[in-house]
Every structure is written in structure tokens, then in C-alpha cells.
Amino acid sequence: MTQHSGLSEQGAEALYAAPRIAHRQRPWLLLMTAIVLAFELSMLWLARDPQVDDHYRRYFIDHATTCYRPIGEVPVIEMGNTYAVRKGEVLGNCGVLWAGFYSPKEDQAVSARLAEVTLRLKVAPGLHQPVVVGMDLSRYPDNAEPLPVQVVVNGTLLTHWPVGGSKERFEVDIPERLIASDGSISMTLKGPPPIAPRDVGLNANKFPIGLRLDVIALHSSPRTTTQKAGE
Amino acid sequence: MNDTVAAAGRTVFTGSLRRFATQTPTPQEALSRAKAARIPWLHILLALVVTRGVWLAIAVYGDQSYLHAMAQFDGSWFKGIMTRGYDIQAQGLSDGDAGNWAFFPLYPALLWLVTLGGQLNPDLTGVLLSNALLVVALGLGCRYLAITRPGASMQLFVWLTASMPYSFYFSAVYSETLFWLLCFASLIDWRCQRTGRVMLWTLLLSLTRATGVFWVIAMGIELLVRLRLFAFVELWRRPDWLLIGVMGPLGLFLFMAVLYYQTGDALAFSHVQISWGREMGNPFVNLIEGLSYWLTAPETLRPAWQASMALVGIGLMAWLGVQRRWLEMGLAGFTLFVPLATGLDAIPRYMIGMPVFVLALHDLLSRVPRSLAWMLVALGAIFNLWLVENWYDAAFWLV
Structure with a gap:
């Protein structure tokens, strides 16, 4: 049990086991997280400004027309x-x-x-x-x-x-x-x-x-x- | 005095709910249960052969093409992606306003692979692929039952899944069975804390269907409910959980990159939903509107039926919550409410596409006498035959 196990019915280690991540793996995992996150944020950035024509924008994005x-x-x-x-x-x-x-x-x-x-x-x-x-x-x-x-x-x-x-x-x-x-x-x-x-x-x-x-x-x-x- | 009575009432209520609460096994226990599970492979194969055999017999008797029916509607879209990739411009449907961007790439990619790049008959291969994926998914489902519901009847689960209403989707050229397989794989590995595998499965989930993205959010809900604010401390201790958090939705972001390259719109998968009349709104308003059809226009069965199914879904979701199966409840909630916000269409399909609803139903059936449970499964299977017949007639309300 961890020191905060009293806060939940079953503590973090009991539920999910103790972390198996070695100390030297940690920076690499964090680095990978940062890289993937950067890619995802950049996709969200691109999604903000679609490169589409007026018909597409009016129909699919602005929902300004039925057709x-x-x-x-x-x-x-x-x-x-x-x-x-x-x-x-x-x-x-x-x-x-x-x-x-x-x-x-x-x-x-x-x-x-x-x-x-x-x-x-x-x-x-x-x-x-x-x-x-x-x-x-x-x-x-x-x-x-x-x-x-x-x-x-x-x-x-x-x-x-x-x-x-x-x-x-x-x-x-x-x-x-x-x-x-x-x-x-x-x-x-x-x-x-x-x-x-x-x-x-x-x-x-x-x-x-x-x-x-x-x-x-x-x-x-x-x-x-x-x-x-x-x- | 009133406060005391109310407090006592609350205690009785929470006390009576508490008896349904389940204990989450430790990862070691989960692993040993998973290894010890005896999967009823014979039942799985028998259930599939019997049910598919009956459906095939109905098709032959009604002079219908089983394969054609199983590859219609979304199946045609998947086949289209397999042969010519993603559209550059909208062109589908009768108004020429739909693109195939709403369909996620993993299933058509798999279809392309098993048809040897489109050389084999996609209808036949697609049906075989979906059923083969279902066999594996059911095997994994039984393993997950053994981990989280020790002693639960695997045979009941297998026959329920293979024959229940709307189960014909599992035989169609649809991505449902692939999603089931990946969902069970990620649930099992999450319980066993094999986090590397969870990253892979959840990435593939979000490459299969949009609802796959919700897995990671539901995981976050479970951590918050179980560990409360210490979940954030744990996240810092366990960078592999953080990595799951960003790897889970990566499939969707990769798909967005493809769409941006093809159409210029990374959110085309969402924007194209308007072609099917889907527009984001209030899920509760949609639900009440649909239910009101029972009173105002019962002859307009479709919205009333879809809304009633959504109500059943909410009940099942609540039942998972009562049992404190937080991850499953989160998955059910997101799978139900996000599509419900855009309309009532295809709600039963969304529900059957997410295995946690079937698990909740199985949990309920496990609490009634055995003979009654099997009788209900048989009744469901008979009702499904009527749905199958409608499916053969290309009833649009089943899409």
C-alpha cells in the first residue's frame, strides 16, 4: 500500500501494481510523450485553418447550406x-x-x-x-x-x-x-x-x-x- | 429529525447499492486469472456456425444474397476505401455531398491485406474477416470475464454476443468486430498493467473508429475515481501512463494528417457527418424529442425506437457504475452520449459496437435464474432474425 491508500478503497499499488519503470527509462518515456504530444498539437493547429474551397466551407464547416x-x-x-x-x-x-x-x-x-x-x-x-x-x-x-x-x-x-x-x-x-x-x-x-x-x-x-x-x-x-x- | 431520516435513507440506499460493487483484481491476480481461464472455443465456433447458418438459410429461403447484404451500406464505403483510398472531393450519396472520410482506416487496410490487395472477392473475404475477428474477440472477451467477473458463465456471454439483436453487424463488412477485439485486448492488458501493449491496442482502437479515442479518457476517469487527486501524482510516477494518454488518440491524429493531405481539412471525418444529417446538439434534447414520438406520432417508429434504445444504454451504463466498473462505465458513457449529441440515428449500432454494453447486459443476466437467462437470450436471437430479414431488405433504419 502507498502512503495515500486510505484515500481510496484500494490503493494505487494494490490496484495497478508498483511502477515497473526503471529510472533510466523515465527520461525516454517522457521524451516520447513530448514528441507525440507535439505532433498531436501541431495537427490540432492545422485543423484550425482548413485549406478548402468556399463550397466546402459553407456546406461542411459553416453548415450554411443544405446542399x-x-x-x-x-x-x-x-x-x-x-x-x-x-x-x-x-x-x-x-x-x-x-x-x-x-x-x-x-x-x-x-x-x-x-x-x-x-x-x-x-x-x-x-x-x-x-x-x-x-x-x-x-x-x-x-x-x-x-x-x-x-x-x-x-x-x-x-x-x-x-x-x-x-x-x-x-x-x-x-x-x-x-x-x-x-x-x-x-x-x-x-x-x-x-x-x-x-x-x-x-x-x-x-x-x-x-x-x-x-x-x-x-x-x-x-x-x-x-x-x-x-x- | 427530517435530516436524520433523510441521512438514514441515504445510508440504506448507498448500502444497498454497495452490495453490487465489485473488487478490481490486482494486476498479478488479473494475470493469473487470465492464464488460468479456460476459453470455450468449441462453444464459440458452434455459436457462430449455428447463428450464421440460420441467417444464411433465411437468405437462401428468401432468395436474397447473403454476401451482398452483409457488404451493403457502410460495407460499400469500406470497400471503396480499400480499392481507391480516401476521396479528394465529396461525391457519394444521392446529393453528391458525402466523402468516405467518416470511415477510419484500420478495417479497410486489413480488408486490403486479406483480399491480397483487392484480388479476392471483398464481400466474401470481408465476411470471413469479420467473423474471424469475432472468434478472437470472443476468446479475449471470455478471458476478460475471467479476470473481472470470476465465475461468470462464458457460454452465456458467447451465445448472447453471437445471437443477440443487431449481432448481424458482427458478420457484416463493418469494423465492429475489429473494434471489439482491440477493446478487449486493451481492457485485459490494462487490468494486467502491461502498459506497452495498452499503448499499441489503444492506438489501433483510435485508428478503427472515432469512439476508440474515448478509451484513454475513460482510463483517466477510472484513475480519478479510484485514486482521486493522487491520480496526478501517480501519473508523474508512471510516465508509461502518460505515454498511454498521448498514444491512445494518436491513431486519430494520424488519420487527421492523412485527411489534411487529401482534402485540406484535418477534421473532415467530423465535418462530413453533416451529409448524414448529423449536427452537434444537446444529447438530452435529442433523447426527449425522440421519446416524445411515442406520444405524438407512434407511427413514426424510428426515432422513438432509437431513443428507447438510448434509454436502455443509459440504464446499462448506470448499472456498470453501480458495480463500480468505472472504466467500462466511462466507455459506455462516451460511446452513447457523443453520438446522441449529433442525433438518434444508429444508436443501437453504436451500443452493440462497444463491448461494455454487452458485458453490462451479461452482468444483469447473470443475476437472474439460469433458465430464465437462457430463455431471454433465445428470445433476443429470435428478435434478431426479424432484424436480419429487414437487413436483407436493405431497411435504411438499420444502417
Whole structure:
């Protein structure tokens, strides 16, 4: 028994036997420990700064998007229809949502994990008319004050939406010239920086959440309707 | 008055728990028990032949390919690593967002070796390899039983392991059996204080699966609980323990070096988990969420079942703690809670992949009448046949 055997039920030597390390072995063992430890620390140092491209960083490290790269067709959105944006739904694939949106589960809203996110939408090719895109948007957390979100379509700033915590419908009129000949529309939303639930004391989730997108709906522009009525 | 009653209650409670406490043998005693142990090799071979024979018969009867089924899912990833090494870019799964970086290198390296560099059929060789590793692991397991649980039934342990629910993983081209073997080897040598060997086994453990890293941490927990603060003094007296502390996780760090060279990201093995929907969170929240499915949506069986299995795991872990098997409890705790923090998927597989859970189950079975224990093992084996059938049908919830 060692002098401290009274502190435990069975003392160190009784449990683990007396050290069998010879005095001259000791420095070598310590040296080996130091060398292995130095290697491990250097690997940890390298791990801090991965040498990877932006796609990799966004998907694997920042968890800023559900998709590593755009995969899946961008479906044609029918006028007058309303589409839930969820994983597993028509507009929930990596063709539509890959740049900055995160859609974790089929029963959860799609949310942006970056301040700037892009949606790829598509209307019927050869539509030749302006369209109105409506979105049910809110900002995290539920009690967030409304702050302006820029709506940019194909590089042109169209409007600002004051998006707050409560789910609200916002609409933007997209002129015909900003719709590509194949009907595709690239729509970027630039909002305030996302917030991590951990930072507002809600839970331990460290990944930031920005805009939440529930629904997308398309309809004809009133101008077009009026114009057609006039004709 | 109330304090006195409460204190008396506590004493009764701790007293009743104390009767389950086990004594840790001294290294000399452990060594002599290990040498004197009579391993039931015949039972081991018989258990494997019988169980695998029944599984094979089910495959033949259902017109399924046994070998194909045993090499599916993670088996395909291991075979991929064996033939073309680690990916430079993510490309797997349907969304092209998964790399093979989540799979540790020792098992595929062994597979490469036994298939003579990929010349032999990897499915057949892989199944044979896993079963051969299981034979050795069971032999070591019986030796470990003899050291830590003298008088415990080795036959019960062997048949339990060979036939219990989810035991088909031990026949698959998966790294479970290799992990079992290395885990038992390191546990035996730790009890016998053959520290040089412990260094080697734990290094290989962390080259086999990420959970192998936890061995060293669990060892630290045992030292702290047994020796309290004097553990630090002992560490200074025994530089071989210090060396185990850094050699244990070395396998992981070597793998990180390979990944850094291949992908530029040393933590790719962890980051790639997002492709399987795994993201670090709160294990208790995940557990409660999963259990709540029994009430809110019992038809969504998968999360509810996985969470219930995690609950069983927590019970087994606590049972190891009650018996004061601190190292085993630490291993069980880390193996359960770290994956649980990332989600409920594959929890039963994590549990069966760590032998201490089976040891805890065996400890429980050892306390019931012998006939009841064997009956429970038989019931488990029958339930496993249903799981095997689902496995043949490539049921994704079994991955």
C-alpha cells in the first residue's frame, strides 16, 4: 500500500501494481510523450485553418447550406399556385435552395444561415410578362424587430422588405426584362446578419439563423392584368 | 429529525447499492486469472456456425444474397476505401455531398491485406474477416470475464454476443468486430498493467473508429475515481501512463494528417457527418424529442425506437457504475452520449459496437435464474432474425 491508500478503497499499488519503470527509462518515456504530444498539437493547429474551397466551407464547416452543390431540377412555378418551401417538397431541393439556405427536416421551415442568400426560381419559358413573387418570410427570433431586407433580382435592386419576427407575406414585382428567356429568375435576399440561438440564450445551437422562408407564391402583375383588361 | 431520516435513507440506499460493487483484481491476480481461464472455443465456433447458418438459410429461403447484404451500406464505403483510398472531393450519396472520410482506416487496410490487395472477392473475404475477428474477440472477451467477473458463465456471454439483436453487424463488412477485439485486448492488458501493449491496442482502437479515442479518457476517469487527486501524482510516477494518454488518440491524429493531405481539412471525418444529417446538439434534447414520438406520432417508429434504445444504454451504463466498473462505465458513457449529441440515428449500432454494453447486459443476466437467462437470450436471437430479414431488405433504419 502507498502512503495515500486510505484515500481510496484500494490503493494505487494494490490496484495497478508498483511502477515497473526503471529510472533510466523515465527520461525516454517522457521524451516520447513530448514528441507525440507535439505532433498531436501541431495537427490540432492545422485543423484550425482548413485549406478548402468556399463550397466546402459553407456546406461542411459553416453548415450554411443544405446542399454541397446545386443538384436537382429547378421546377417551373405555376401562376396562382402557392408552394410550401420544405425539404422533400417541390421547392425544397438543392437546385432551388443551394446558396445559403438550410432546410434541416421535412417538418421544419427553411432558414437562411447567411446574411445573403439566393433562390433559383423558374416560370414557364416564353411567358413574356412581369410577375409578382410573394414570400412568407420572418426573421429569427420570433420577437425580432423588422429590419430592411434588400431584394435583388439578376443583380438589380428592386425593393426593401421590412422583415420582422412574425411570419408575413411580402411581394415584389419582377419586370419582364429581368426574367431569362428560359424563365429562370435568380433572386437574392440581403438581410441583417443571422443570429445563433446560443447568442440569444434560447438553446445551445451555435449555427446562426437569419430569414425563415415558409411559402412562395406567384401571380400575374396587376399592371399586366390592367393592361390586358384595357386591351 | 427530517435530516436524520433523510441521512438514514441515504445510508440504506448507498448500502444497498454497495452490495453490487465489485473488487478490481490486482494486476498479478488479473494475470493469473487470465492464464488460468479456460476459453470455450468449441462453444464459440458452434455459436457462430449455428447463428450464421440460420441467417444464411433465411437468405437462401428468401432468395436474397447473403454476401451482398452483409457488404451493403457502410460495407460499400469500406470497400471503396480499400480499392481507391480516401476521396479528394465529396461525391457519394444521392446529393453528391458525402466523402468516405467518416470511415477510419484500420478495417479497410486489413480488408486490403486479406483480399491480397483487392484480388479476392471483398464481400466474401470481408465476411470471413469479420467473423474471424469475432472468434478472437470472443476468446479475449471470455478471458476478460475471467479476470473481472470470476465465475461468470462464458457460454452465456458467447451465445448472447453471437445471437443477440443487431449481432448481424458482427458478420457484416463493418469494423465492429475489429473494434471489439482491440477493446478487449486493451481492457485485459490494462487490468494486467502491461502498459506497452495498452499503448499499441489503444492506438489501433483510435485508428478503427472515432469512439476508440474515448478509451484513454475513460482510463483517466477510472484513475480519478479510484485514486482521486493522487491520480496526478501517480501519473508523474508512471510516465508509461502518460505515454498511454498521448498514444491512445494518436491513431486519430494520424488519420487527421492523412485527411489534411487529401482534402485540406484535418477534421473532415467530423465535418462530413453533416451529409448524414448529423449536427452537434444537446444529447438530452435529442433523447426527449425522440421519446416524445411515442406520444405524438407512434407511427413514426424510428426515432422513438432509437431513443428507447438510448434509454436502455443509459440504464446499462448506470448499472456498470453501480458495480463500480468505472472504466467500462466511462466507455459506455462516451460511446452513447457523443453520438446522441449529433442525433438518434444508429444508436443501437453504436451500443452493440462497444463491448461494455454487452458485458453490462451479461452482468444483469447473470443475476437472474439460469433458465430464465437462457430463455431471454433465445428470445433476443429470435428478435434478431426479424432484424436480419429487414437487413436483407436493405431497411435504411438499420444502417
